[in-house]
Amino acid sequence: MTALFLLALALAMDAFAVSIARGAAGPHSLARAAETGLAFGAAQGVMPLLGWAAGALFIRWIEAFDHWIAFGLLAFLGARMLREAFSDSDDDAEEAASTERQRGHWAALLLAAIATSIDAAAAGLTLDLFGVPVLLACAIIAAVTAALCVPAYWFASRIGGKLGHVAEGLGGVVLIGLGVKILVEHLA
Template sequence: MILIAVGLGADAMSICMGIGIRWNTGRHRFRLAWHMGFFQFIMPIIGWSIGERVAGAVASVAPYVAGSPIIFIGLKMLYEAITSKPGDLAQKEEHAFERAVEKAGARTGKDPTRGWSLVFLSVATSLDALVVGFSLGIKNVNIWGASILIGFTAAAMALAGVIIGKHVGMKLGRFAELAGAFVLIALGISFMFT
């Protein structure tokens, strides 16, 4: 479960590295860590409740239904990390953030650690956790312990990402995304065979 938490936290960490380049006060750090952790905590619970209801209907193929989404997320992260150039990750996150802010009707360039901008960013980052929660529901895992671990890990990794972003920028963001991808792919495969 720790590896799943780290794999999911890698996304939050890489995004927070980009934000930490510009917004890096104690308040920015707290808001990012709190929101990333909270949404990474709550989304697996929502996904789990759906997965638990579906588990009976897919009992004969449950390991494949549980492992496939996690492998897909890992492959998507791996593809994005491999096909992007070192500066592309920060630019990609910035464009995704700007689109989310525009949809919310806010001004682009606004502090992403405040208001609806932060909520949209946190939800978008935790969608993978929703899918993982679905898989955990099919596997009938204790979701409360798993979600607490995922939430705290994401909060810690988001905080570390903001701090690292201030000092080294996006140089490590690609590494974090690659590491998270490999962890999730391996775990998805293990879900299929256990």
């Protein structure tokens, strides 16, 4: 079980970092923190199950370009956050954009959850080695990820609101940096 928890912690680190970036740029809301934790937890729990089920053939196929997918998604989200950080919008434009931003929140959350969990699919190949039922292993990975991401978002949103656009810009830089890190690790 210790090895499984260590795997869960390792897989959760990217989602943890993105939760901090999203929290710094997002509203201070327990509901948003819970949404973030649930989305990242679910993605981190499902992807190893998919990797385990698909087997070595599928993983070898996607392993050749999974880092490019993660990089592209994170760079897109980071660039979007940077654009919003440097945009000059007044209060009326903010209100008009509220509905669009809510739709964008769900799309960005889904993309971030997928991008940070792609590596978990490859980890799914090792689930049989832990001597724990695969579904239980996936549930532990999901729970550890959610347990880290909810407070990460919550804490960062408390600080981020005070920093405004600066936090959003830094969050964008963090997402792009995380995408570059994933790309460099896989290409090196």
